[in-house]
Amino acid sequence: xxxxxxxxxxxxxKKLDPLRFEHTLGVSYxxxxxxxxxxxxxDKAELAGLLHDCAKRYDxxxxxxxxxxxxxxxxxxxxxxxxxxxxxxxxxxAKEKYGIEDEEIADAIRCHxxxxxGMTLLDKILYVADYIEPRRYKAEDLPExxxxxxxxxxxxxxxxxxxxxxYLKSKNCPIDPLTQAARDDMKxxxxxxxxxxxxxxxxxxxxxxxxxxxxxxxxxxxxxNH
Ligand code: DGI
Ligand code: FE
Ligand code: FE
Numbered sequence: 001x002x003x004x005x006x007x008x009x010x011x012x013x014k015k016l017d018p019l020r021f022e023h024t025l026g027v028s029y030x031x032x033x034x035x036x037x038x039x040x041x042x043d044k045a046e047l048a049g050l051l052h053d054c055a056k057r058y059d060x061x062x063x064x065x066x067x068x069x070x071x072x073x074x075x076x077x078x079x080x081x082x083x084x085x086x087x088x089x090x091x092x093x094a095k096e097k098y099g100i101e102d103e104e105i106a107d108a109i110r111c112h113x114x115x116x117x118g119m120t121l122l123d124k125i126l127y128v129a130d131y132i133e134p135r136r137y138k139a140e141d142l143p144e145x146x147x148x149x150x151x152x153x154x155x156x157x158x159x160x161x162x163x164x165x166x167y168l169k170s171k172n173c174p175i176d177p178l179t180q181a182a183r184d185d186m187k188x189x190x191x192x193x194x195x196x197x198x199x200x201x202x203x204x205x206x207x208x209x210x211x212x213x214x215x216x217x218x219x220x221x222x223x224x225n226h
Contacts, residue, residue, distance in 0.1 A: 005046060048109060049129055063082055131160045
Protein backbone atom coordinates (compact mmCIF):
# COMPACT_ATOMS: atom_id res chain seq x y z
CA UNK A 1 0.00 0.00 0.00
CA UNK A 2 1.13 3.56 -0.68
CA UNK A 3 2.09 5.01 2.75
CA UNK A 4 0.46 8.34 1.95
CA UNK A 5 -3.02 6.86 1.64
CA UNK A 6 -3.90 6.74 5.37
CA UNK A 7 -2.73 10.31 5.92
CA UNK A 8 -4.58 11.62 2.84
CA UNK A 9 -7.75 9.82 3.90
CA UNK A 10 -7.56 11.41 7.37
CA UNK A 11 -7.10 14.87 5.92
CA UNK A 12 -9.95 14.45 3.44
CA UNK A 13 -12.29 13.22 6.18
CA LYS A 14 -11.71 16.52 8.02
CA LYS A 15 -12.12 18.71 4.94
CA LEU A 16 -15.00 17.16 2.97
CA ASP A 17 -18.63 16.89 4.01
CA PRO A 18 -19.55 13.33 5.10
CA LEU A 19 -21.41 12.38 1.91
CA ARG A 20 -18.61 13.69 -0.32
CA PHE A 21 -16.13 11.73 1.79
CA GLU A 22 -18.20 8.53 1.39
CA HIS A 23 -18.30 9.15 -2.39
CA THR A 24 -14.53 9.68 -2.37
CA LEU A 25 -13.94 6.31 -0.68
CA GLY A 26 -16.36 4.63 -3.09
CA VAL A 27 -14.53 6.07 -6.08
CA SER A 28 -11.09 5.09 -4.77
CA TYR A 29 -12.15 1.45 -4.15
CA UNK A 30 -13.96 1.29 -7.50
CA UNK A 31 -10.83 2.66 -9.21
CA UNK A 32 -8.88 -0.19 -7.63
CA UNK A 33 -11.41 -2.78 -8.76
CA UNK A 34 -11.26 -1.47 -12.35
CA UNK A 35 -7.45 -1.36 -12.14
CA UNK A 36 -7.49 -5.06 -11.19
CA UNK A 37 -9.75 -5.83 -14.15
CA UNK A 38 -7.81 -3.79 -16.73
CA UNK A 39 -4.25 -4.25 -15.42
CA UNK A 40 -3.35 -0.87 -13.96
CA UNK A 41 -1.28 0.12 -10.89
CA UNK A 42 -3.60 -0.26 -7.86
CA ASP A 43 -1.87 2.40 -5.71
CA LYS A 44 -2.06 5.03 -8.44
CA ALA A 45 -5.71 4.22 -9.13
CA GLU A 46 -6.50 4.50 -5.41
CA LEU A 47 -4.76 7.90 -5.09
CA ALA A 48 -6.55 9.29 -8.15
CA GLY A 49 -9.90 8.18 -6.70
CA LEU A 50 -9.14 9.55 -3.23
CA LEU A 51 -8.11 12.99 -4.45
CA HIS A 52 -10.38 13.52 -7.47
CA ASP A 53 -12.94 15.70 -5.62
CA CYS A 54 -10.59 17.24 -3.02
CA ALA A 55 -11.45 20.76 -4.29
CA LYS A 56 -15.19 20.17 -3.69
CA ARG A 57 -14.77 21.68 -0.24
CA TYR A 58 -14.81 25.14 -1.87
CA ASP A 59 -17.79 27.05 -3.26
CA UNK A 60 -17.72 28.44 -6.82
CA UNK A 61 -16.60 31.96 -5.86
CA UNK A 62 -13.71 30.60 -3.79
CA UNK A 63 -12.64 28.27 -6.62
CA UNK A 64 -12.65 31.14 -9.12
CA UNK A 65 -10.63 33.28 -6.77
CA UNK A 66 -8.13 30.49 -6.00
CA UNK A 67 -7.65 29.59 -9.67
CA UNK A 68 -6.95 33.23 -10.53
CA UNK A 69 -4.50 33.54 -7.65
CA UNK A 70 -2.63 30.33 -8.54
CA UNK A 71 -2.43 31.26 -12.23
CA UNK A 72 -4.71 28.35 -13.29
CA UNK A 73 -6.19 29.09 -16.71
CA UNK A 74 -10.00 29.55 -16.65
CA UNK A 75 -11.95 28.88 -19.87
CA UNK A 76 -15.18 30.57 -20.97
CA UNK A 77 -17.24 27.54 -20.05
CA UNK A 78 -15.65 27.45 -16.60
CA UNK A 79 -16.63 31.10 -16.11
CA UNK A 80 -20.17 30.11 -17.14
CA UNK A 81 -20.23 27.09 -14.77
CA UNK A 82 -17.44 27.49 -12.20
CA UNK A 83 -18.30 24.14 -10.56
CA UNK A 84 -16.31 22.57 -13.43
CA UNK A 85 -13.20 24.12 -11.88
CA UNK A 86 -13.09 21.56 -9.04
CA UNK A 87 -11.36 19.19 -11.46
CA UNK A 88 -8.54 21.59 -12.41
CA UNK A 89 -8.15 23.00 -8.94
CA UNK A 90 -8.22 19.44 -7.55
CA UNK A 91 -5.33 18.45 -9.83
CA UNK A 92 -3.38 21.48 -8.65
CA UNK A 93 -4.13 20.68 -4.97
CA ALA A 94 -3.18 17.01 -5.43
CA LYS A 95 0.28 18.17 -6.51
CA GLU A 96 0.82 21.20 -4.31
CA LYS A 97 -1.07 20.25 -1.13
CA TYR A 98 -1.05 16.44 -1.10
CA GLY A 99 2.41 15.83 -2.56
CA ILE A 100 1.38 13.91 -5.67
CA GLU A 101 4.19 14.10 -8.21
CA ASP A 102 2.79 11.62 -10.69
CA GLU A 103 1.48 13.53 -13.73
CA GLU A 104 -0.78 10.64 -14.79
CA ILE A 105 -2.70 10.98 -11.52
CA ALA A 106 -2.92 14.77 -11.80
CA ASP A 107 -4.07 14.51 -15.44
CA ALA A 108 -6.81 12.01 -14.55
CA ILE A 109 -8.09 14.31 -11.80
CA ARG A 110 -7.93 17.32 -14.15
CA CYS A 111 -10.18 15.67 -16.76
CA HIS A 112 -12.46 13.62 -14.47
CA UNK A 113 -15.56 15.80 -15.03
CA UNK A 114 -15.42 16.48 -18.78
CA UNK A 115 -13.13 13.73 -20.06
CA UNK A 116 -10.67 14.70 -22.81
CA UNK A 117 -9.48 13.47 -26.19
CA GLY A 118 -6.90 10.67 -26.04
CA MET A 119 -7.90 9.49 -22.58
CA THR A 120 -5.34 7.28 -20.80
CA LEU A 121 -6.28 4.07 -19.02
CA LEU A 122 -6.22 5.89 -15.66
CA ASP A 123 -8.37 8.74 -17.07
CA LYS A 124 -10.97 6.18 -18.12
CA ILE A 125 -10.80 4.23 -14.85
CA LEU A 126 -11.41 7.41 -12.81
CA TYR A 127 -14.09 8.76 -15.16
CA VAL A 128 -16.05 5.50 -15.01
CA ALA A 129 -15.49 4.90 -11.25
CA ASP A 130 -16.84 8.39 -10.49
CA TYR A 131 -20.12 7.44 -12.20
CA ILE A 132 -20.59 3.84 -11.01
CA GLU A 133 -19.23 3.87 -7.43
CA PRO A 134 -21.55 2.02 -5.02
CA ARG A 135 -22.92 5.12 -3.23
CA ARG A 136 -24.18 6.73 -6.45
CA TYR A 137 -27.89 6.18 -6.90
CA LYS A 138 -29.36 8.98 -9.02
CA ALA A 139 -28.84 7.86 -12.63
CA GLU A 140 -31.37 5.31 -13.91
CA ASP A 141 -28.85 3.49 -16.08
CA LEU A 142 -26.49 2.58 -13.21
CA PRO A 143 -27.04 -1.21 -13.10
CA GLU A 144 -26.25 -1.52 -16.82
CA UNK A 145 -23.27 0.89 -16.62
CA UNK A 146 -21.85 -1.03 -13.65
CA UNK A 147 -22.08 -4.33 -15.54
CA UNK A 148 -20.65 -2.87 -18.75
CA UNK A 149 -17.72 -1.20 -16.94
CA UNK A 150 -16.21 -4.57 -16.11
CA UNK A 151 -16.74 -5.91 -19.64
CA UNK A 152 -15.62 -3.07 -21.94
CA UNK A 153 -14.12 0.09 -20.41
CA UNK A 154 -14.15 2.14 -23.64
CA UNK A 155 -17.79 1.30 -24.35
CA UNK A 156 -18.68 2.10 -20.72
CA UNK A 157 -16.94 5.49 -21.03
CA UNK A 158 -18.86 6.26 -24.22
CA UNK A 159 -22.20 5.21 -22.73
CA UNK A 160 -21.59 7.36 -19.64
CA UNK A 161 -20.54 10.33 -21.79
CA UNK A 162 -23.74 9.98 -23.86
CA UNK A 163 -25.78 9.75 -20.71
CA UNK A 164 -24.15 12.88 -19.21
CA UNK A 165 -24.62 14.83 -22.47
CA UNK A 166 -28.30 13.84 -22.64
CA TYR A 167 -28.76 14.92 -19.04
CA LEU A 168 -27.02 18.27 -19.62
CA LYS A 169 -29.10 18.92 -22.75
CA SER A 170 -32.34 18.03 -20.95
CA LYS A 171 -31.49 20.59 -18.24
CA ASN A 172 -30.32 23.24 -20.74
CA CYS A 173 -26.86 23.29 -19.12
CA PRO A 174 -24.02 24.76 -21.16
CA ILE A 175 -21.82 22.02 -22.58
CA ASP A 176 -18.07 22.39 -22.25
CA PRO A 177 -16.38 21.85 -25.65
CA LEU A 178 -14.11 19.30 -23.93
CA THR A 179 -17.11 17.18 -22.91
CA GLN A 180 -18.30 16.98 -26.54
CA ALA A 181 -14.79 16.45 -27.92
CA ALA A 182 -14.11 13.68 -25.38
CA ARG A 183 -17.34 11.92 -26.36
CA ASP A 184 -16.63 12.15 -30.11
CA ASP A 185 -13.09 10.85 -29.58
CA MET A 186 -14.35 7.93 -27.48
CA LYS A 187 -16.85 7.06 -30.21
CA UNK A 188 -13.93 6.76 -32.65
CA UNK A 189 -12.02 4.58 -30.17
CA UNK A 190 -15.01 2.25 -29.74
CA UNK A 191 -15.50 1.97 -33.52
CA UNK A 192 -11.80 1.22 -33.98
CA UNK A 193 -12.01 -1.49 -31.27
CA UNK A 194 -14.96 -3.01 -33.11
CA UNK A 195 -13.07 -3.07 -36.41
CA UNK A 196 -10.14 -4.80 -34.70
CA UNK A 197 -12.56 -7.41 -33.31
CA UNK A 198 -13.98 -7.95 -36.82
CA UNK A 199 -10.48 -8.54 -38.22
CA UNK A 200 -9.80 -11.06 -35.45
CA UNK A 201 -13.01 -12.92 -36.32
CA UNK A 202 -12.30 -12.85 -40.06
CA UNK A 203 -10.55 -16.29 -40.42
CA UNK A 204 -13.39 -17.93 -38.52
CA UNK A 205 -15.92 -16.60 -41.01
CA UNK A 206 -13.75 -17.21 -44.09
CA UNK A 207 -12.64 -20.77 -43.39
CA UNK A 208 -15.66 -21.83 -41.42
CA UNK A 209 -13.63 -23.29 -38.54
CA UNK A 210 -14.15 -22.62 -34.86
CA UNK A 211 -10.61 -23.65 -33.94
CA UNK A 212 -9.13 -20.20 -33.34
CA UNK A 213 -11.94 -19.44 -30.94
CA UNK A 214 -11.51 -22.57 -28.75
CA UNK A 215 -15.02 -22.71 -27.41
CA UNK A 216 -15.36 -25.13 -24.50
CA UNK A 217 -17.91 -27.24 -26.37
CA UNK A 218 -15.72 -27.61 -29.43
CA UNK A 219 -12.73 -28.57 -27.28
CA UNK A 220 -14.72 -31.14 -25.33
CA UNK A 221 -16.09 -32.70 -28.53
CA UNK A 222 -12.64 -32.97 -30.05
CA UNK A 223 -11.32 -34.52 -26.85
CA UNK A 224 -14.07 -37.16 -26.84
CA ASN A 225 -13.39 -38.16 -30.44
CA HIS A 226 -9.73 -39.07 -29.76
O1 DGI B 1 -17.90 15.83 -8.71
P1 DGI B 1 -18.92 14.74 -8.91
O2 DGI B 1 -20.32 15.21 -8.64
O3 DGI B 1 -18.60 13.48 -8.18
O4 DGI B 1 -18.89 14.31 -10.46
P2 DGI B 1 -18.28 15.13 -11.70
O5 DGI B 1 -16.99 15.75 -11.35
O6 DGI B 1 -18.30 14.19 -12.86
O7 DGI B 1 -19.32 16.27 -11.94
C1 DGI B 1 -20.60 15.89 -12.34
C2 DGI B 1 -21.34 17.09 -12.80
O8 DGI B 1 -20.61 17.74 -13.83
C3 DGI B 1 -22.68 16.66 -13.36
O9 DGI B 1 -23.68 17.45 -12.74
C4 DGI B 1 -22.57 17.01 -14.83
C5 DGI B 1 -21.50 18.09 -14.82
N1 DGI B 1 -20.84 18.23 -16.11
C6 DGI B 1 -20.12 17.32 -16.81
N2 DGI B 1 -19.77 17.83 -18.01
C7 DGI B 1 -20.27 19.09 -18.05
C8 DGI B 1 -20.95 19.36 -16.84
N3 DGI B 1 -21.59 20.51 -16.57
C9 DGI B 1 -21.57 21.47 -17.51
N4 DGI B 1 -22.18 22.61 -17.29
N5 DGI B 1 -20.95 21.28 -18.72
C10 DGI B 1 -20.28 20.13 -19.03
O10 DGI B 1 -19.74 20.00 -20.14
FE1 FE C 1 -15.93 15.65 -9.50
FE1 FE D 1 -16.70 12.58 -7.87
